[in-house]
Amino acid sequence: MFTVPNILSFIRLALVPVFLVLVIMGYDIPALIVLVVSSITDFLDGVLARRLDQVSRLGQLLDPAADRLFIFATLIGLAVRGIVPWWLVTVIVGRDVLLLVLGITLANFGYGPLPVHHLGKIATFCLFYALPILMIGQAFPAVAFVSAPIGWAFALWGAFLYWWAGVIYIIETLRVVKIPRVA
Known part of the structure; x- marks a missing residue:
C-alpha cells in the first residue's frame, strides 16, 4: 500500500483541494504551480510503478481518481470564476x-x-x-x-x-x- 507510486498519488489527491481554493480565489500562478507539481507526480507515479515493479490495484484506482478530481476541480474553479x-x-x-x-x-x-x-x-x-x-x-x-x-x-x-x-x-x-x- 505504501509504495512510492501510491504515495505520489496520495500527494496528488491531497493537492486537489489546495488547487481548487487557489483557483477560486484567483491565485492563478500558485494554482498553476500546484498543477505542474501534480502533473509531474502523475508522470512519476506511472513511471516508477512500472520501473520498480510496484503496480498495484490501489494505484490503479488512485491514479484515475486523482486525474478525475483534478479535472473536476479545474472545471469547477474556472466555472465559478466565469472562465469556462x-x-x-x-x-x-x-x-x-x-x-x-x-x-x-x-x-x-x-x-x-x-x-x-x-x-x-x-x-x-x-x-x-x-x-x-x-x-x-x-x-x-x-x-x-x-x-x-x-x-x-x-x-x-x-x-x-x-x-x-x-x-x-x-x-x-x-x-x-x-x-x-x-x-
Whole structure:
C-alpha cells in the first residue's frame, strides 16, 4: 500500500483541494504551480510503478481518481470564476456519471469495470492540456490571445472524445451484460 507510486498519488489527491481554493480565489500562478507539481507526480507515479515493479490495484484506482478530481476541480474553479461555461462542466461531469452508472450495472451483473479505452485516455489527455492552457491565459494575460484558442480547441475536442468514449463504454456494457453467465 505504501509504495512510492501510491504515495505520489496520495500527494496528488491531497493537492486537489489546495488547487481548487487557489483557483477560486484567483491565485492563478500558485494554482498553476500546484498543477505542474501534480502533473509531474502523475508522470512519476506511472513511471516508477512500472520501473520498480510496484503496480498495484490501489494505484490503479488512485491514479484515475486523482486525474478525475483534478479535472473536476479545474472545471469547477474556472466555472465559478466565469472562465469556462457551466455547460462544459455538465458535459464532462455528466459523462463520468454515465460511467458510474455503467460500473454499477456491470457490478450488478457480476462483472468488474471495463478496461480503459484508448479514446478515453486521449480525451483525458486533451482535457489535461486544455484546462491548464486556459489557466495560463488567466495568469499571464499577455499570452491569452494565443492560449485561449488553443485551450478551447483542446477542451472542445476533449469533451467530444470523452463522450465518444462514453458511447463505446455503453455499447461494450450492453454487449457484456448480454453474455450468459456460467454458474
